[in-house]
Amino acid sequence: KSCILWFRKDLRLSDHPALDYAIEEGYSILPLYIFEDAEAWPMGEASRWWLHHALMDLGEQLDGFGAKLHIVDGSKEAHQTLSALVKKIDADAVFWSRRYEAESILQDSEIKKELMASGVLVKSFSASLINEPFNVSNQSGKPYKVFTPYWKKCREIPLRELTQPDLSKASWQKLEDGLTVEELELLPSLSWDDGFYEMWDPHRSGAASLLNQLGDGRAAAYSENRDMLAESGTSRLSPYLAFGQISPIEIIHALSEVKAEDYLRQLYWRDFSYHLLYHFPKTDKEPLREEWRLFPWGVDEKIVGKWQRGETGYPVVDAAMRELWHTGWMHNRARMIVASVLVKHFQQDWMVGAQWFWDTLVDADLANNTMGWQWSAGCGADAAPYFRVFNPVTQGQKFDPDGIYIRKYVPELSALPNKYIYCPWEAPSALLEDCGIVLGQSYPQPILLPSEGRKMALDAYQAFKNSL
Ligand code: FAD
Numbered sequence: 001k002s003c004i005l006w007f008r009k010d011l012r013l014s015d016h017p018a019l020d021y022a023i024e025e026g027y028s029i030l031p032l033y034i035f036e037d038a039e040a041w042p043m044g045e046a047s048r049w050w051l052h053h054a055l056m057d058l059g060e061q062l063d064g065f066g067a068k069l070h071i072v073d074g075s076k077e078a079h080q081t082l083s084a085l086v087k088k089i090d091a092d093a094v095f096w097s098r099r100y101e102a103e104s105i106l107q108d109s110e111i112k113k114e115l116m117a118s119g120v121l122v123k124s125f126s127a128s129l130i131n132e133p134f135n136v137s138n139q140s141g142k143p144y145k146v147f148t149p150y151w152k153k154c155r156e157i158p159l160r161e162l163t164q165p166d167l168s169k170a171s172w173q174k175l176e177d178g179l180t181v182e183e184l185e186l187l188p189s190l191s192w193d194d195g196f197y198e199m200w201d202p203h204r205s206g207a208a209s210l211l212n213q214l215g216d217g218r219a220a221a222y223s224e225n226r227d228m229l230a231e232s233g234t235s236r237l238s239p240y241l242a243f244g245q246i247s248p249i250e251i252i253h254a255l256s257e258v259k260a261e262d263y264l265r266q267l268y269w270r271d272f273s274y275h276l277l278y279h280f281p282k283t284d285k286e287p288l289r290e291e292w293r294l295f296p297w298g299v300d301e302k303i304v305g306k307w308q309r310g311e312t313g314y315p316v317v318d319a320a321m322r323e324l325w326h327t328g329w330m331h332n333r334a335r336m337i338v339a340s341v342l343v344k345h346f347q348q349d350w351m352v353g354a355q356w357f358w359d360t361l362v363d364a365d366l367a368n369n370t371m372g373w374q375w376s377a378g379c380g381a382d383a384a385p386y387f388r389v390f391n392p393v394t395q396g397q398k399f400d401p402d403g404i405y406i407r408k409y410v411p412e413l414s415a416l417p418n419k420y421i422y423c424p425w426e427a428p429s430a431l432l433e434d435c436g437i438v439l440g441q442s443y444p445q446p447i448l449l450p451s452e453g454r455k456m457a458l459d460a461y462q463a464f465k466n467s468l
Contacts, residue, residue: 001025001026001027001028001092001093002028002029002030002090002091002092002093002173003022003027003028003029003030003092003093003094003095004029004030004032004082004085004086004089004094005018005022005030005031005032005095006032006033006034006082006094006095006096007031007032007033007058007069007096008033008096008097008099008104009097009099009128009243009244010097010128010244010247011033011057011058011243011244011245012058012204012245012246012247013058013061013065013165014165014247014250015127015162015164015247015249015250016097016127016163016165017097017125017126017160017163018095018097018123018124018125019095019165020164020165021095021125022093022170023165023166023167023169023170026171027092027093027171028172028173029067029170029171029172029173030070030085030089030091030172030173030174030175031062031067031068031069031172032069032070032071032072032082032085033055033058033069033070033072034073034074034078034082035071035073035074036074036077036078038101038103038104039103040284041284041358041366043364044359044360044361044364045188045359045360046328046359046360046361046364047242047361047362047364048186049187049188049193049196049202049328049362050200050239050242050362051186051243052181052186052187053202053203054202054243054245055069055071055181055186056181056203057202057203057204057245059071059181061204065167065172067170067172067174068172068174068175068178069178070085070174070178071178071179071180071181071183071184072178073179073183078107079107079110079111079114082094082111082115083111083114083115085175086115086118086120089175091120092120093120093121093122093123094115094120094121094122094123095123095124096108096124096125097124097125097127097128097244098124098125098126098128098132099128100128100129100132100133100274100277100278101277101281101284101366101367102281102282108124112124126160127247128244128247128248129270129271129274130154130159130160130248130252130267130268131154131157131271133271133274133275133278133279135157136150136153136154136157136275143276143278143279144272144275145276145381145382146381146382147268147269147272150268150272150275151265151268151272154268154271159249162249162250195325195326195327196327196328199326199327200327200328202362203245204240204245204246206240207237207240207245207246210235210237210240211235211246211250211254213235214237214251214254214263215254215255215257215258218232218233218235219255219258219259219260219263220258220259220260221233223262227332227333227399228333228399228400229316229319229333229334229399229400229404229405230402230405230408234331235251235263236329237251238329238363239328239329239362241270241363241365242362242363242364248267248270248271251267252264252267269371270365270367273367273368273370273371273372274367276288276371276381277366277367277370277371280381283370284354285351287377287379287380288374288379288380288381289379289380289381289383291468292377292378292379294467295379295464296460296464297347297348297349297350297351298347298348298349299348299349299352303348303447304342304356306447307321307338307341308321308356309325310322310325310409311444312341312346313424313425313439313443313444313446313447314392314393314446314447314450315396315406315410315413315423315424316334316337316392316393316395316396316400316405316406317337317338317341317392318409318410318444319334319405319408319409319410320334320335320337320338320409322409322410323405323409324357324360324361325360326409327362328361328362328363329362329363330361331405333395333399334405335357335372335376336372336375336376336390337392337395339353339372339377340376340384340389341390341453343376343378344386344389344453344454344457345389345447345453345457346447346448346453347456347457347460350373350374350376350377351373353373353376354369354373357369357372386457386461387461389453389454389457391450391454392422393422393450396421396422397422400422401418402418403418403421403422406421406422407421410443412437412442412443413435413437415435415436415437416432416435416437417431423450424437424439424443425446425449
């Protein structure tokens with residue numbers, strides 16, 4: 001008997017329940033990847049870069065076991081592509097790992113219905129989360145909107161077992177007419193990706209090495225270092241998780257001997273974001289808290305452009321936005337700062353920020369990105385209240401106390417002493433001159449002073465509250 005194993009966001013061969021099942025049940029397996037671009041959120045450039053490498057790697061790993069990853073370009077037609085392949089190899093079954101975004105759920109359930117109607121067995125598996133969103137509910141049977149009780153509840157639920165498919169036992173179906181990864185043309189035509197290669201090994205080996213570092217001390221020191229912008233205090237596993245090159249269950253198992261409670265809590269935040277997006281499926285486009293749909297979010301392209309390019313005149317924000325552009329990743333603390341500044345100081349729509357992140361992050365993830373932006377904008381579940389306005393100067397002083405992060409990404413300010421590195425507009429002009437800085441030329445004047453931005457944000461909030 002034969003089956004199709006449809007890889008999506010589970011681009012790995014370990015802890016893969018669908019693959020395990022197919023092998024254990026003795027199917028001859030066609031490993032398949034269909035490149036499709038979601039209509040609502042077409043894949044961003046940085047994610048395409050990552051996907052290219054993840055697919056190359058998965059293909060090579062499969063090759064090592066005598067299998068061939070069959071690749072098809074099925075943009076917006078996964079349905080027809082899959083049905084045609086089922087017919088072609090006369091497959092008895094199709095297996096996949098479940099997805100949780102509304103568009104994917106709809107697509108998967110339609111495909112499942114159609115295949116089952118023609119007598120093909122379809123089975124889906126839990127592989128990407130610790131707990132699936134529909135398995136966690138509060139005492140009234142409703143979804144959670146606050147993280148801490150959600151997390152407490154999750155800790156009572158036994159973990160799914162780690163599955164290690166025995167690939168030496170697998171038998172494979174091979175088709176000759178698939179595409180190569182290169183033929184998907186995922187890599188950029190202009191090479192803006194040098195920094196990505198410097199920072200990342202986008203293969204399973206990269207995840208394994210980061211996981212080792214996590215177990216070797218990073219997880220234990222996580223609470224101390226996780227907010228420090230210049231430290232490698234966090235795991236940087238997010239893109240591997242986003243593409244499923246590693247599973248959260250694998251991470252939990254790898255850390256079972258380590259004191260890693262604070263770190264593991266963050267993995268549950270990831271689950272929580274999926275819980276929210278699953279139960280409130282429109283929140284990728286609109287605030288979860290209904291009253292916030294009336295907030296007068298604005299868009300000023302000039303301001304947004306400066307923010308995107310890292311030219312706001314707030315050094316910590318500019319460093320973070322340039323880190324994102326250069327590496328495809330940004331530190332979580334920095335994400336919170338740049339999001340707060342965009343939405344509050346500059347009064348821009350959080351969706352504009354979410355879209356930019358979507359396009360530029362290698363770990364772009366609809367659930368996490370939506371929750372992160374709604375948290376920052378104060379309009380989501382368990383969000384930071386809108387009136388909590390991060391000060392870009394004090395945030396820099398606190399989380400980049402030696403100015404290392406700022407100097408790395410905003411080198412034109414590097415000669416400034418620490419006192420002014422967070423707020424060059426306050427530096428005496430003689431000092432600026434000595435440091436070779438001309439504000440407005442070699443480095444921008446701030447779009448507005450942080451105190452003005454704070455006032456504008458609080459005024460807008462008050463006016464909004466009065467209007468309700
Ligand atoms: P670690 O600190 O090592 O954490 C381990 C894992 O836990 C992460 O890989 C991630 O999967 C999960 N995690 C950690 N913090 C969070 C969090 N706050 N929310 C949800 N999950 C978390 N994360 C994404 O993966 N994709 C996104 O598109 C994304 N967009 C964001 C947008 C904004 C505005 C904000 C504030 C946060 C966003 N995050 C997003 C969450 C978080 O910033 C990243 O997951 C984290 O920085 C990834 O780095 P790390 O792997 O070193 O994290």
